[in-house]
Amino acid sequence: DTTSAHGGKLINLYVEGEALLQEKEKAKSNRSWDLTTCQMFDIELLLNGAFSPLTGYLNQADYQSVVEGMRLADGTLWPMPINLDISQAFADETTIGEEITLRDPEGVVIANLVVTDLWTPDKTLEAEKVFGTTDTAHPGVRRLLNEGNPVYVGGTLTGVTPPLHYDFNQYRNTPAEMRQHFAELGWSNVIAFQTRNPIHKAHVIMMKRLMAKNQANLVIHTAVGRTKPGDIDHFCRVRCYEKVLPHFPAGTAEIRLLPLAMRMGGPREALWHAIIRQNYGFTHFIVGRDHAGPGRNNLGGLFYGATEAQELVSSLQDELNIQILKAPFLRYVEGRGEFCEEHELLSGEAGLYISGAELKDKLCHGEDIPEWFAFPEVIEELNRTLPPxxxxxxxxxxxxxxxxxxxxxxxxxxxxxxxxxxxxxxxxxxxxxxxxxxxxxxxxxxxxxxxxxxxxxxxxxxxxxxxxxxxxxxxxxxxxxxxxxxxxxxxxxxxxxxxxxxxxxxxxxxxxxxxxxxxxxxxxxxxxxxxxxxxxxxxxxxxxxxxxxxxxxxxxxxxxxxxxxxxx
Ligand code: PPS
The missing domain is CATH 3.40.50.300 (P-loop containing nucleotide triphosphate hydrolases)
Known part of the structure; x- marks a missing residue:
């Protein structure tokens, strides 16, 4: 049953058989755009239906509507603009109605794109509306304003070859495959945990609590596309997740990779994450504190409130086919030797917590990491990749x-x-x-x-x-x-x-x-x-x-x- 996908139908843009041969034939004479590494992430998720109901890059009307109000022109929720950005020189030669072939950085044909719209967006306005700021300390804004190409293309895609990966293929699958997999396991309730950081004891306790409460299984569904600059690379992170998995009851949790180019867009991005997980067939999605947070602004403050993402996504629960779970924030109480939620702290009790940045700093300086915080086997793995x-x-x-x-x-x-x-x-x-x-x-x-x-x-x-x-x-x-x-x-x-x-x-x-x-x-x-x-x-x-x-x-x-x- 794929009707639970966002928009009511799970999209798959790949063609097979005779149709595939035709696409390959056309690719021989089409003009080609070589996708950048970043663009490779978006196209993979467009083609395999993770971005359902999108069937290609947003046309101008959808783009404007998404930027202004987080919805496609027909009213369907969609918080993030997904466009192909091309150079002015390439745009000058492109015509509406033309079919362009999109290739990976090595020249392999990934898809054909029929161009329906071509325009020069107001990126400053896009930054303001989508990210709520034009401050380039925000990684999403910086990429949008300083790194992308100036012209946007909208149009429909036909998939030819799925992007090739060599790493962790046992953990990669399409939304259709993931749904099939859950059915085979008999998992009817499955929680997705989005993460771009190593997982420690508090995370595992938080996840176990949510699993018990919702009688659900869980997948560590980690973003492995572009994440926040300075993040620990996904190779090391996935090895860390493998060390964490045995801390869940046997057969209740798994690891999967999501090749997502994150925008660090806070609340809007959290909504986008939930929609993507709905498309993968998850029934529950954990929204964290400061979910997809972009870090500090130029004045040292936060871009979004710590619970803003949880509030936004929860307020749209009626339009989603995935249950939104707010991650409780756990802190360690030394006197009791256990983790507590904020409201469980007695007056005078202080809870301990180590942030990702603090941890990285400690590792860099060769400091010991306390046992209460992290699994020693995870620290060992981090030390291998992050030398002092x-x-x-x-x-x-x-x-x-x-x-x-x-x-x-x-x-x-x-x-x-x-x-x-x-x-x-x-x-x-x-x-x-x-x-x-x-x-x-x-x-x-x-x-x-x-x-x-x-x-x-x-x-x-x-x-x-x-x-x-x-x-x-x-x-x-x-x-x-x-x-x-x-x-x-x-x-x-x-x-x-x-x-x-x-x-x-x-x-x-x-x-x-x-x-x-x-x-x-x-x-x-x-x-x-x-x-x-x-x-x-x-x-x-x-x-x-x-x-x-x-x-x-x-x-x-x-x-x-x-x-x-x-x-x-
Ligand atoms: S840059 O701007 O960083 O690409 O310059 P760089 O590669 O360091 O080269 C600087 C050296 O080139 C000589 N040179 C010039 N410098 C600046 N402006 C102009 N127009 C110019 N033309 C030649 C100059 O010797 C610089 O060497 P240094 O060692 O800095 O004196």
Whole structure:
């Protein structure tokens, strides 16, 4: 029975047999759009019906209606805009009614898309309406405003090849398969637990309580698409869930993967999560405190109230075919040796809790994790993936004007780090990179960005493998430096060092005679003269090399790294 799906019918956009051959044939002559890694997540869930009743990307009328009021134009609840964002150049060649072939990053045909709508959305308005803010500290807003393509396509999809996965295939299935699986197990009540974090003792107790109360089985249905920047990767998380499963009574709980690109959209996202789980055939869905929370805003406050998501989704219960369960917030009471809900605390009793961020911090600093909080086998698994800071990969990113002393300082720091030993060190000096990695690039804004992103890419590979990458480009633009930072922070520690030598000093040194040439107009677009340098706002360190001898400056940097517990 698939009528319980959202909209009354479970969608499956894949075709078979003769129809499939026809789609493959058309793909040979269609123009192709190569889906980005992010776009791969949405399309997988569109094609397999997890996004029922959607049969493709939202057309403009549905988009507007979703953005404004969380409903499709026909009134069906749907909180999240799902569109294919394409480049202006590709859009310029696209016509309404045209069929485009969508391919995975390796070129495999995933689906054909008949274009019904093509428009340039007001993304600022979208951010305001969907996320309630335009603050780019919100990861969903940042991605929407800074990372996506400018033009949206709406249209219907026909599926050709399901996106291929190599990892944890035993835990991946379509909504139709999941429904079949529950039927075979005879599970009539099944709770979905959405998570993007490791699971600890309080979570398990909370889930067991809800299982007992609702006479239900449970699936840890973890988001493994894009989650919040800085999250522990899903490989490690799933290994942790495997360690947690034996703590449930045998045969009552399972693990499944959901390739969802989260938007960290709080209440709206919680509603979306519930609808998706309804489509997978779950009967109950747990909405947590601060569900799909985006973290802190630029002023240090929260974007949404802690219970806002629970309230919104519960208020729409009548329109859903899935029972919404509010997760109780459990805290550990030392005197009693047990976990209690807020209302169970006696006056004067304090409950203990360790947040995900605090836990990560403790692991990074090699601190012991209390037994009451976590399963030791989970901690062991986390320690394997999250070594203490003194063993993590690092990128030291020196930025500053030409002649500020970046290269000299970077060289000195490199030598000193090699003397200390422990990690491999690679230097990506501005000039050296320009000769090798970026030899064809100019100093236009576009090319400088490309140059910095290439440096960032190489540095992230080095840091990912536990080494130290030292970069020393000018890197004049704040947005590009921010992109590099987020790239590195996915895999290691990013240390931005602003070499803040005043321009008068740099120009006075003029070791290469470039300032003189720039002043004479012989070089155009020279940083600090007729091209901007955005001063870093919150670098990990700022140093003016004109105030110190180079030996002292190097020592200052090493001292700062010690202070950050990055080196012993
Ligand atoms: S950027 O902006 O980060 O891509 O620049 P970068 O790769 O670090 O290259 C800077 C070096 O190139 C020389 N050079 C210029 N710098 C700035 N602006 C213009 N127009 C320019 N043209 C050439 C200059 O020698 C820089 O080297 P450093 O070591 O910084 O002095």
């Amino acid at each position: 800071r003194s063993k993590q990969g690092i990128t030291l990113f020196f930025t500053g004007l030409s002649g500020s002393g970046k290269s000299t300082l970077a060289n000195g720091v490199m030598v000193k780090l090699r003397e200390l030993g422990g990690r491999h060190v690679s230097l990506l000096d501005g000039d050296v990179v320009r000769k090798n990695l970026s030899s064809e690039l100019s100093f236009s804004k576009e090319h400088r960005d490309l140059n910095i992103l290439r440096i960032g890419y190489v540095a992230s590979e080095i840091s990912k493998n536990g080494g130290i990458a030292i970069c020393a480009p000018i890197a004049p633009y704040a947005t590009t430096r921010r992109s590099v930072r987020s790239m590195i922070e996915e895999v290691g520690v990013f240390v931005e060092i602003h070499v803040a030598t005043p321009i008068e000093v740099c120009e006075g040194r003029d070791r290469k005679g470039l300032y003189a040439m720039a002043r004479a107009g012989k070089i155009k677009g020279f940083t600090g003269i007729d091209d901007p340098y955005d001063v870093p706002e919150n670098p990990e360190m700022r140093i003016d090399t004109s105030q110190y001898t180079m030996t002292d400056a190097v020592e200052q940097v090493i001292e700062r790294l010690r202070e950050m517990k990055l080196i012993a």
